[in-house]
Amino acid sequence: MRMDNESTISEFMLLGLPIQEEYQSLYTALFLAMYLTTVLGNLLIILLIRLDSHLHTPMYFFLSYLAFTDISFTSVTAPNMLINMLSHSQSISYAGCVSQVYFFLFFADLDSFLLTSMAYDRYVAICHPLHYTTMMSQTLCVLLLVMSWALSSANALVHTLLFVHLTHFRNNNIPHYFCDLSALLKLSSSDTTINELVILLLGNVVITLPFICILVSYGYIGVTILKTPSIKGIRKALSTCGSHLCVVSLYYGAIIGLYFVPSSNNTNEQDVIVAVMYNVVTPMLNPFIYSLRNRDMKGALRNILSRRLCSQ
Numbered sequence: 001m002r003m004d005n006e007s008t009i010s011e012f013m014l015l016g017l018p019i020q021e022e023y024q025s026l027y028t029a030l031f032l033a034m035y036l037t038t039v040l041g042n043l044l045i046i047l048l049i050r051l052d053s054h055l056h057t058p059m060y061f062f063l064s065y066l067a068f069t070d071i072s073f074t075s076v077t078a079p080n081m082l083i084n085m086l087s088h089s090q091s092i093s094y095a096g097c098v099s100q101v102y103f104f105l106f107f108a109d110l111d112s113f114l115l116t117s118m119a120y121d122r123y124v125a126i127c128h129p130l131h132y133t134t135m136m137s138q139t140l141c142v143l144l145l146v147m148s149w150a151l152s153s154a155n156a157l158v159h160t161l162l163f164v165h166l167t168h169f170r171n172n173n174i175p176h177y178f179c180d181l182s183a184l185l186k187l188s189s190s191d192t193t194i195n196e197l198v199i200l201l202l203g204n205v206v207i208t209l210p211f212i213c214i215l216v217s218y219g220y221i222g223v224t225i226l227k228t229p230s231i232k233g234i235r236k237a238l239s240t241c242g243s244h245l246c247v248v249s250l251y252y253g254a255i256i257g258l259y260f261v262p263s264s265n266n267t268n269e270q271d272v273i274v275a276v277m278y279n280v281v282t283p284m285l286n287p288f289i290y291s292l293r294n295r296d297m298k299g300a301l302r303n304i305l306s307r308r309l310c311s312q
Contacts, residue, residue, distance in 0.1 A: 012097050012172045012179065013090045016081070017276070018269040028085045034284050035078040041287030042067035045297070052300035058121050058136040063290065065145060066114045066247075070283035073107035076100060077178035077279055084177075097179040101163055104178065104279075105156035109206040113148035115248055116210040120144075122241050123217040127224045155206050162198060166190045175268040180275065183268075211252055218245070246289045247282075254278035 019027050045067040049055045077100065084090060092100070124135045159181060168189040176183045181199070185192045221241065254277040291297045 009094055009169055009172050011091050011093050012174050012184075014081075014084060014092055014177060014179070015173055015175045016084060016090065016177045017272060024085060028082065031078065031085070031280065032082055034280055035074060035082065038074050038078075038280070038284040038287075039071055041284065041291075042071045044301075045287050045290060048297060048300045048304065051304055055296060055300055058141050059118065059125070060296075061141050062114055062118045062121060062145075066111070066118070067287070069107050069110050069114060070286055072103070073111060074280055074283045076103045076107060081177045092179065097184075098160060098164060100179040101181050101184070102156045102160040105159055105181065106152050108278075109152035109155050110148055111251060112207055112210045113152060114145075115244070115251065116213050117141075117144045117148065118244050119214040119217040119248070122244060123220055126221050126241075151206065155202050158198060158202065159195070162195050166192065166195070176272055176275070178275075178279075180271075183271075207255060214248055243290045247286055250282045250285060251278060254282065 017027065046064050049060045049064045080092065080096075080100070121136055125132050128135060163181065163184065166185075166188045169187045170189050171187060174180070174183050174187065185195055218241070254274055291301070
């Protein structure tokens with residue numbers, strides 16, 4: 001597409017994953033299997049929590065919404081990526097690209113806030129067990145959820161509106177498998193100073209601040225465990241917090257590797273691989289982490305299966 005300073009972009013070209021042509025079919029099948037596993041695994045978590053009354057607690061309330069967010073987060077990019085790989089098409093409309101930017105940021109931020117709410121829930125459960133019911137009331141859980149949605153929506157909207165005001169682009173080839181905001185800003189020949197400043201400021205609010213809150217919560221949890229050291233207490237804490245800690249490590253580990261580690265030697269290919277880690281791999285692994293490391297989830301699955309077998 002020929003472009004000059006007066007031209008407007010009607011579509012972008014997604015260059016996709018750094019995969020050699022002969023391996024395209026293999027990777028298409030792999031990513032399709034990963035996407036279906038993500039959707040089915042997280043749907044199973046939502047179903048178990050809804051059907052088993054023992055899981056109607058604040059922790060699993062947030063987990064059900066985390067599962068829904070993971071499905072939505074990977075669905076923002078994976079279906080379009082798979083269609084492009086199958087059809088060998090690289091184009092995405094301008095409106096589609098803007099939509100991807102908004103929903104990708106929205107669900108990524110929502111993941112961060114939900115993980116923070118779950119960390120606070122674990123802090124109350126271990127550090128203030130006698131007051132857990134009153135401190136983690138249904139009203140507070142709903143309020144935390146609404147605040148998470150509102151803040152995520154506002155942050156995504158600000159970045160999206162700032163992006164649509166960029167009118168001049170050097171070309172329309174995005175070296176990524178989805179419309180990544182940072183990749184789009186690199187293509188723009190307009191002044192992106194405000195965009196980058198807002199990314200820095202709001203990034204601290206929606207990513208860094210929640211991560212610090214999670215670390216503080218687990219700091220208090222660690223201190224509480226050390227005050228009453230016992231094998232039983234440590235086992236209870238690990239069973240209660242282990243799954244959440246694994247998910248937090250996967251999610252923030254990939255983000256820290258992408259955005260906070262010095263990137264002078266990083267290439268576009270490395271950025272794409274890290275994005276696949278937190279956008280495709282982590283949402284797929286979350287159901288396994290919570291089902292394999294959580295006795296309550298395994299018990300709920302056994303109860304539902306036994307009920308189904310008895311009813312036949």
